[in-house]
Amino acid sequence: MTSRFRPARFQIPRFQTVLFILLVAASAVMGGLLWRQLDRAHQRLLRGEDSAPTQAPQVAPAEQATLLVANDADNSLLTQVDTLPLPQDPGARARLILGKLLDLYAAPDAAHPVPGGSTSVAQVFLLPAPSLPGNPNSTDPKSAEPKSSAAAAATGPLLAVVNFAGAFADSHPSGIETENLTLQSISGTLHANLPRVTEVRFLVDGQSRPTLAGHADLTGTYLATDAVPTEGAHP
Amino acid sequence: MKNSPNGPRNPLRTLLLASLLPGSLVARIPVAPVLGVVLAAGLAAAQAPAPPTAPQPAPAPQPPRFLVVLDAAHGGDDPGGHLGSQSEKTFTLALSVRLRSLLGARGIQVLTTRESDATLDLNRRAEIANHANAQACLSLHASMTGSGIHVFAAAMAPAPATRFAAWKTAQAAWVTRSLALAGLINSTLQQAGLTVTLGRTALPAVDSMTCPALAIEVAPDTSAGANRADSFTDPAYQARIAEALAAALLEWKTEAHQP
Numbered sequence: 001m002t003s004r005f006r007p008a009r010f011q012i013p014r015f016q017t018v019l020f021i022l023l024v025a026a027s028a029v030m031g032g033l034l035w036r037q038l039d040r041a042h043q044r045l046l047r048g049e050d051s052a053p054t055q056a057p058q059v060a061p062a063e064q065a066t067l068l069v070a071n072d073a074d075n076s077l078l079t080q081v082d083t084l085p086l087p088q089d090p091g092a093r094a095r096l097i098l099g100k101l102l103d104l105y106a107a108p109d110a111a112h113p114v115p116g117g118s119t120s121v122a123q124v125f126l127l128p129a130p131s132l133p134g135n136p137n138s139t140d141p142k143s144a145e146p147k148s149s150a151a152a153a154a155t156g157p158l159l160a161v162v163n164f165a166g167a168f169a170d171s172h173p174s175g176i177e178t179e180n181l182t183l184q185s186i187s188g189t190l191h192a193n194l195p196r197v198t199e200v201r202f203l204v205d206g207q208s209r210p211t212l213a214g215h216a217d218l219t220g221t222y223l224a225t226d227a228v229p230t231e232g233a234h235p
Numbered sequence: 236m237k238n239s240p241n242g243p244r245n246p247l248r249t250l251l252l253a254s255l256l257p258g259s260l261v262a263r264i265p266v267a268p269v270l271g272v273v274l275a276a277g278l279a280a281a282q283a284p285a286p287p288t289a290p291q292p293a294p295a296p297q298p299p300r301f302l303v304v305l306d307a308a309h310g311g312d313d314p315g316g317h318l319g320s321q322s323e324k325t326f327t328l329a330l331s332v333r334l335r336s337l338l339g340a341r342g343i344q345v346l347t348t349r350e351s352d353a354t355l356d357l358n359r360r361a362e363i364a365n366h367a368n369a370q371a372c373l374s375l376h377a378s379m380t381g382s383g384i385h386v387f388a389a390a391m392a393p394a395p396a397t398r399f400a401a402w403k404t405a406q407a408a409w410v411t412r413s414l415a416l417a418g419l420i421n422s423t424l425q426q427a428g429l430t431v432t433l434g435r436t437a438l439p440a441v442d443s444m445t446c447p448a449l450a451i452e453v454a455p456d457t458s459a460g461a462n463r464a465d466s467f468t469d470p471a472y473q474a475r476i477a478e479a480l481a482a483a484l485l486e487w488k489t490e491a492h493q494p
Binding site for chain 1: 309313315316317323357376378379380381382385387390403432434436437438439442450452454
């Protein structure tokens with residue numbers, strides 16, 4: 001009885017009811033489509049991610065690497081030859097050798113104690129040295145010589161850009177001698193194992209930084225072939 | 236002062252005026268009487284009997300100015316390395332003050348880059364040294380690594396002096412003199428019984444200095460016991476270093492004044 005006398009304003013019009021049902025149905029259909037697309041994408045991802053080895057792991061042959069190990073006691077660099085597996089790629093090779101060098105410095109009884117170890121070198125990039133003929137940055141007037149830049153890049157001197165991890169620079173001991181020895185030993189080690197590397201630049205977390213730990217200049221280019229001073233000798 | 240109709244009252248002023256004025260005006264000024272007055276005065280002074288005075292000795296030639304710049308590294312917001320209980324900036328300032336006193340007592344002019352715990356940019360340090368036109372510039376540092384005294388000169392190759400030098404390699408024209416100073420300081424420190432390590436490095440402040448410039452890094456004494464940081468609180472060790480550096484700079488001054 002009450003519904004019979006209900007005012008018309010309380011009744012939902014039929015077209016609104018139909019519209020509501022249609023919207024709910026459309027939402028359900030779209031949700032289903034979305035779920036199906038997601039499932040397809042997941043399946044596609046799984047198919048592309050083949051975890052099975054496609055190539056047999058290559059065991060790099062063990063080779064000899066020459067390390068120039070710093071010694072704080074007399075401000076010297078001592079040559080040490082280690083044997084370790086090295087890849088053929090020069091950049092990866094350089095990074096592994098420097099990692100080995102920095103592992104020595106991270107040892108408890110190191111003559112040049114520097115924390116960090118092998119993870120301190122994030123990358124080593126090898127680029128044609130700026131003095132290389134054909135290099136657009138070259139200031140050498142001989143750049144115009146008709147020597148092929150590709151051939152020159154294959155045989156000419158290289159600039160190594162060593163990118164340190166920020167934690168390494170932040171934890172490096174402060175001092176002229178210790179910072180200088182770290183940079184000299186890295187430069188000398190790179191040149192000893194990759195003789196084409198004649199110049200070295202240093203970055204920290206991919207950025208240029210004024211000094212390593214408050215002293216040694218990191219904005220300039222270090223010559224890898226620089227002579228190393230010894231105790232008591234005049235520089 | 237007014238001029239009389241026949242001529243000025245001050246003859247010297249008239250002469251000065253005549254030399255400054257153009258010819259047409261000079262011609263109107265009666266110069267002859269003035270010259271006569273001046274010449275007469277000069278003649279009278281020449282004829283007057285000279286008072287008996289002792290013969291004046293020839294003035295001694297002034298020795299060339301000798302100035303040393305002492306740069307206490309770090310300071311203010313930049314503490315430098317940690318040397319046990321104190322920071323590098325505190326030690327270098329104390330050494331700079333002590334060395335300044337010793338050099339002053341030996342008659343050597345000293346300019347310090349900082350006299351307090353103040354932040355000083357590396358470029359500003361080089362600017363101070365370069366404006367001073369000094370004969371020696373020492374950048375004082377300290378470190379817990381190594382032992383004895385580390386003496387560093389710039390690592391760049393010598394280059395001839397030019398009128399305009401690149402800021403970052405301005406030291407190149409002075410490297411030869413810097414190496415000579417390093418040799419002198421090396422021998423003096425060794426005579427004082429200190430262990431010396433010589434080296435070359437790239438330091439932003441020293442590389443921009445246009446004077447014989449070195450970085451002197453004090454490391455713990457070789458005879459220090461288990462606690463190497465004790466060297467930095469030992470006044471005797473600091474005094475030995477300062478005395479030896481002062482002696483070396485005095486010898487450098489003597490060599491600089493030799494023809």
